[in-house]
């Protein structure tokens with residue numbers, strides 16, 4: 256019987272099985288109830304008891320060995336089957352994972368930044384939580400200006416100094432001027448906050464991009480040309496601009512800029528309230544008091560600044576009627592915009 260066991264071991268070791276059917280044959284031949292191992296067990300019962308110990312051990316080893324071999328053959332045959340390369344089309348394009356789209360505010364912000372960076376502006380950013388100095392005082396706001404009222408501005412604390420959510424990104428201009436001497440040519444994109452009741456036309460936060468250029472001999476004509484170039488790149492080469500006198504504490508003279516209505520082409524429609532013009536930004540020559548407050552000599556340098564609301568430009572480009580759509584994150588709305596891919 257010992258020789259039989261040794262011979263079987265060798266036989267099992269040499270057994271080859273390439274398919275599931277051959278593996279099954281192996282199982283039937285060695286491991287099934289009518290298989291060789293079972294009949295060996297039968298035979299084992301009849302051996303004299305003094306041989307039982309040694310033979311029993313050998314039989315057990317054989318059984319383990321056959322089972323291991325069976326598992327090995329089974330694994331090999333199935334992995335061979337699933338890796339049958341001929342059934343895989345390696346030229347098929349990969350599954351297209353949906354990765355969402357860019358937010359319309361980001362699309363328009365990036366467009367605006369691209370236009371101004373082509374004209375030599377670099378991007379500057381600053382904190383959303385600000386102090387009174389950077390948002391108001393350095394920008395020539397008088398102490399009793401209504402923007403300093405709780406009604407218009409979100410204050411975080413008022414003692415010992417006023418800490419607040421910035422109401423415009425002009426604070427980034429102040430921070431840049433404090434740290435750098437001219438020439439300065441920056442655009443400052445960012446989120447701003449104002450204490451307004453939320454409706455289709457107003458929100459308590461929105462996004463702005465402000466521009467600032469300070470150098471020797473900067474004039475209002477430079478400002479006008481840069482803004483015209485921007486308007487035509489953003490809304491088409493036929494776009495006209497007009498500047499109306501206005502007031503901001505930090506610029507003198509100040510103006511508001513309108514563009515010819517994109518929707519009716521200037522003929523007059525409900526969107527432009529039949530005027531043919533829509534307002535898109537505020538601008539002006541930086542007030543000498545602001546330059547002084549930021550450590551720049553107004554006798555040597557002059558400059559201009561402008562500020563525009565990104566939501567406003569996005570509305571014009573994409574005709575979004577309700578401002579709240581921008582922050583509700585309704586996937587059906589967001590999916591209408593260009594893929595982020």
Ligand code: PHE
Nearest residue numbers: 423425537538539560561562
């Ligand atoms: N900071 C102004 C606002 O928030 C916009 C502006 C910027 C106007 C720069 C003039 C110059 O309304």
